[in-house]
Amino acid sequence: MAQDKKFVKEIADINEDFPKWYTDVILKTELVDYGPVKGTMVIRPYGYAIWENIQKELDVRFKKTGVKNAYFPLLIPQSYLMKEAEHVEGFAPEVATVTHAGGQKLQEPLVIRPTSETIICDMYAKWMESYRDLPILINQWCNVMRWEKTTRPFLRTSEFLWQEGHTVHATEEEAEVETQTMLGVYKDFAENCLAIPVLTGRKTDKEKFAGAVATYGMEAMMLDGKSLQAGTSHYLGQNFAKAFDMKFLDKDGTLKYGYSTSWGVSTRLIGALIMAHGDQRGLVIPPVVAPIQVIIIPVCMHKDGVLENAQKLCDVLCDAGIRAEVDKRDATPGWKFNEWEMKGVPVRIEVGPRDIENGKMMAMRRDTLEKAELSLFDVDAVKALLATVQQEMLEKSRERRDSRIVWAESVEQILAGVDNKCFVKAPWCGCRECEEKIKEQTQATARVIAEDSADGKVCAVCGKKAEKIVYFARAY
RNA sequence: CGGGGUGUAGCGCAGAUGGUAGCGCGCGACGUUCGGGACGUUGAGGCCGCAGGUUCAAAUCCUGUCACUCCGACCA
DSSP states (O other), rough: OHHHHHHHHHHTTTTHHHHHHHHHHHHHTTTEESSSTOOOOHHHHHHHHHHHHHHHHHHHHHHTTTTEOOOOOOOEEEEHHHTTTTHHHGGGGGOEOOOOOOOOEEEEEEEEOOOOOOOOOHHHHHHOOOGOOOOOOEEEEEEEEOSSOOOOOTOOSSSSEEEEEEEEESSHHHHHHHHHHHHHHHHHHHHHHOOEEEEEEEGGGGOOOOSSSSEEEEEEEEETTTTEEEEEEEETTHHHHHTTTTTTOOOTTTEEEEEEEEEEETTTTHHHHHHHBBBBBBBOOOOOOOOOEEEEEESSSSSSHHHHEEEHHHHHHHHTTTOOOOOOOOOOOHHEEEEHHHOOOSSEEEHHHHHHHEEEEEEEETOOOEEEEEEEEEHHHHHHHHHHHHHHHHHHHHHHHHHHEEEOSSSHHHHHHHHHOOOEEEEEEEHHHHHHHHHHHHEEEEEESSSOTTTOOOOTTSSSBBEEEEEOBBBB
16 A cells, blocks of 8 residues: 555655646656657657557548548648638748758748648549549648647647648539548447547637638547547638649539548547557557557566466467567566556466466456466467457446536536536537637637537527537647 | 746756755666656766856856846748
8 A cells, every 4th residue: 555655756746737747747658758859759759559459440430431542742832832812821820931041041931831732633633534533532741840839749740740732623513412421430449449539520620721611520528627629621622723723624614623631630649649549657548559468477487387387378379469568577566566657558367386386377457457366378368368458448438428417508507517527418508709709718719510400409508599519628 | 038947967957154965767787677757876077158257166146148048029
C-alpha cells in the first residue's frame, strides 16, 4: 500500500488535474519528448509504434474502398493557397512560409503544407480528362505544419503526422457517398481498433472546414467529459474544382467540373487513446494498436529454466502473431510490473520457478487489473484474453459515454450538463447567433448535428422553432 | 495580444539578513537480493537562464534581457 502511494505520487492525479496527468503520462511512458522548436514534439519509438499500428489498420480499410496511397510535395507555391478564397482565409494565420533557399530570396514564397488540397487538386486537374479517369481516390501519409498559438503534444502541435485522403468524382452523389463512406471507415476504426465510441455527424457551418460545402466529424469523449474531434470528412462540392480548373469530359460530351472530397485523421488519435482509456496508473492501450500486446516478466531470472521458459513463451506467442516481449532487464519484478502498467501493455504474464514447476503462468489484464492463471504456453488462451480486453474496453467506454449524454432545453441546462462532464443534446434553430451565445455562456461548442428529428422542439436559446438536434460539449 | 508564475545536477526541489552550492529521485561500480516500485558500500555529475551594475565578495541585492509555463481571445 505504501508503495502504491509512492507510485500514485509519480503521475498527477487523474481526477484532480487531468491536463497535468496527460502530459505527465505521455512523457513518463516515453511516448514523446518536446522538440527544440516550440510546439513540436519528438515521437519516441513507443509512441511511434502506436502510430504504425494505426496506419496499418487504416490502410487495410482504405484499400477495401479502393483508395491508394501516394505522396505529394511538402512545399506549396504560396499562390496556390490564394486560389480558393475561403480556404486562404481559413489558413492564412497559421501557415509557415519558406522565403529563402539556396542562399537567395525566392521569387515566390513557398508555404509548408498546412494541408494538401491545393497542390493535390492542381495535379488532379492534369490527370483528369475524361469521366473514365474518375474517380481518383488517393490518400497520403505525411506531416503538415500549422503554426498554432497554444500547443499540446498529440492534440495540437505545430507539426503533426496525419493521413489526408483526396478524391474527385464525376457526380455530386458519388462524392457525397464517398464522404460518408470514409466517415464510416473512421468510425469503424475508432470503435474496433481504438475501442473509442464516437459520435459522427455533420458539423455546423461555424465549425466546418474552410472551403468545404459540408464537414462531417467524429467526436470522442475524453475522461474529463470534454470532446475531442478525432477525424473529419469533407464534402468539397465543386469549390476546389472551380478554383483549380478540375474539368473532365463527361459521357454526354460536355465539359464538367469534378466533385471532390477530403478526409483525414492525425496523430491526435494517440492523444484520444490516452485521454479516453487512461487511469491513475497510467496508459491503457487496446490490444489492436498496442506496441507490445503481451509483456513477459520472468521472476527470479537467475534461477534455472526461468529465462529459457520465458523466452520460449515469447517465441510461441510471436509465432502466433502476437506482439510479445520478455523484460530481461536487471530490475525487480515489482518495478517492472509498475513500469509496464504505466505504459499500458494490455496483458502481462509472469513466469517464475513456481509456475514452471506447475506448468502454469499468471496473466494480468491491464484494463481491469484482474489476474488469471493459464497453462504455460497456452497461446489460444492468450489470444482469447487479448480479444476479450479489446471488446470489453469498447463496451466499458461506450457505457460510460452513453451514461453521460444528457438532454437540455435551455442554456442553463446546457451549462449544467457540460459542468457535469457530459455531452449535451439540445434543439437548435440553426442560426449562428444562438450557437455563439451558447459558446459564450457555457464554453461548449456544437460538436455534431444529431440524426434525431427536431419536430415540435424549440431552440434552447431563442425559443424559435428548432431545425436540428445538436450535440454540444466543451472541446479540446 | 492581456494577467500570473518559474528559471540552481538528467528530473523534482532547498538555499533567511551577500561569504564561493545542497537534498530526494535517477545514473555508474561492487556485493546481497528478486511472486507488486529491494538494500548496503562507494562514485560521477553544476558558467546557479543570459548580460550589465553595486560590493573586498553575488545563486542571493539592483537594472535590463531571453526562455519556458499557467489562465483568458484563435484552432484538427
